[in-house]
Amino acid sequence: MAKYMLIMRATDESLAKFQDVDFTEIMNAMGKFNDELIRAGVLLAAEGLEDPSEGVVVDFTGETPLVTDGPYGETKELFSGYYILDVASKQEAVEWAKRMPYMAGSKAEIRRVPTIDEFPQDNPWI
Numbered sequence: 001m002a003k004y005m006l007i008m009r010a011t012d013e014s015l016a017k018f019q020d021v022d023f024t025e026i027m028n029a030m031g032k033f034n035d036e037l038i039r040a041g042v043l044l045a046a047e048g049l050e051d052p053s054e055g056v057v058v059d060f061t062g063e064t065p066l067v068t069d070g071p072y073g074e075t076k077e078l079f080s081g082y083y084i085l086d087v088a089s090k091q092e093a094v095e096w097a098k099r100m101p102y103m104a105g106s107k108a109e110i111r112r113v114p115t116i117d118e119f120p121q122d123n124p125w126i
Helices: 012-017 023-040 090-098
Strands: 003-007 041-048 056-059 066-069 081-087 105-115
Touching: 003 090, 023 041, 081 090, 090 105
Parallel strands: none
Antiparallel strands: 003 081, 003 105, 041 081, 056 066
16 A cells, blocks of 8 residues: 545636535535545545635745745645545545545646655664
C-alpha cells in the first residue's frame, strides 16, 4: 500500500457554482463519499480549508521573510482541501478522485506521499 494525497483545487467557475448550492446538499454528498472511503478502509485523513482570504502568506523570496494577508496567487493556484488515502496504486487513487462529488470546473491533483525509508538513512534527522 502507498499513501496518496488528493489535493482539491477550486477554480473561479467552481467557486461561483458552490455559492448557488445548498450547504446541506454539499455536506451530504461529501459525507457519503467520505463514508465510502472509510468503509473501503483507505481514508487516512481529510480536511477542508478556510477561505483563502483568511490566510496569510510568508514569502521567502527576499532577504527577510515578508508576511502578507490574504491568499497566495490567483484562485486557480489555491487548494481548498485534501484527502490522504492508503491505496495499492496511483491508479486506485485516480479512481477514488474521479468519484469525488466536486463542482464542475474543479480539479484534483494526486501526489504520492513518500515514506520515511525513501530518505537517506544515514541522516541523523531521519
